[in-house]
Amino acid sequence: MNTMTYKGYQGKFEYDQDTDIFHGEVLHINDVVTFQGRSIDELKKALADSVEDYLLLCKEVGKEPEKPFSGRFTDHLFYI
Secondary structure, eight states, X not given: OEEEEXXXXXXXXXXXXXXXXXXXXXXXXXXXXXXXXXXXXXXXXXXXXXXXXXXXXXXXXXXXXXXXXXXXXXXXXXXX
């Protein structure tokens, strides 16, 4: 799996040979955030732009943006 990260948000991407475009999606959040570009440089910029747009939209509508899942679990002790 091809991935890149911006501000802790991890995006996976694939290359579509038929259209000559890279397509990507941000992982580990429930909201759908996508990006695309014709080169790796364009793809990096598109990921950054999409994450910034997502953060701005969340702020505008008064929603807390989802934090990307880190892949780590923390142990919690519960006493009864």
